[in-house]
Amino acid sequence: MCCRAWGRSASTQEKSKRPSVGSICSHATGVSSVFAFGQAYGAMLGVLAATGIPFTKVPPARWKCTLGVPAAKDGARARASELLPESAPLWRLVKHDGRAEAALIGLYGYRVFQPLPYVQPAGHNKFGLNHCPFCRAAPAQFVFRDAGSAREYEISGLCQDCQDRVFEDKSK
Numbered sequence: 001m002c003c004r005a006w007g008r009s010a011s012t013q014e015k016s017k018r019p020s021v022g023s024i025c026s027h028a029t030g031v032s033s034v035f036a037f038g039q040a041y042g043a044m045l046g047v048l049a050a051t052g053i054p055f056t057k058v059p060p061a062r063w064k065c066t067l068g069v070p071a072a073k074d075g076a077r078a079r080a081s082e083l084l085p086e087s088a089p090l091w092r093l094v095k096h097d098g099r100a101e102a103a104l105i106g107l108y109g110y111r112v113f114q115p116l117p118y119v120q121p122a123g124h125n126k127f128g129l130n131h132c133p134f135c136r137a138a139p140a141q142f143v144f145r146d147a148g149s150a151r152e153y154e155i156s157g158l159c160q161d162c163q164d165r166v167f168e169d170k171s172k
Helices: 031-051 060-067 075-083 085-091 094-113 147-156 160-166
Strands: 002-005 009-013 055-058 118-121 141-144
Touching (some): 009 060, 009 094, 031 055, 055 060, 055 094, 060 075, 060 094, 085 094
Parallel strands (some): 009 055
Antiparallel strands (some): 118 141
16 A cells, blocks of 8 residues: 655555456445455555655556556566565565555655755855865755755855754754
8 A cells, every 4th residue: 555765755556436346345345344445545645644655646557557566466666676676576476566655656766755955056045155165065066955055055055064063953
């Protein structure tokens, strides 16, 4: 159902609103199984929300197409073994196809939704400096944690390290 994407966020497969033939929620599965599945899925989303982990629901067609997962019954296990060879022993049995799909959904989330560091060219602050006024660091470019830190650089000229020292939470 879900795979944590390297500590930053989570991705989960979007579930259909009603049962379809051949899915886990098919009519042959039974009402109690459908209810148990819905309960587990809702609990997972609740835990993610309660812990503040941002998550994205991804339609199956999107992650499968993006990662090139074949439509064959064993497609997810085969593709996961190609993309994550060090983890291939985790889904060596046919019954472990769900593990392979969870790993692929997590990989999709990591590749598509991973925040990249914000890069700001040096000297692009209101003082026209090409170095930090506190530590005098003069790298070719400053890398900031987020857009807010890059904005602070434009205002004060402080590099990320100096911002962390100046604005550290002293109440901890």
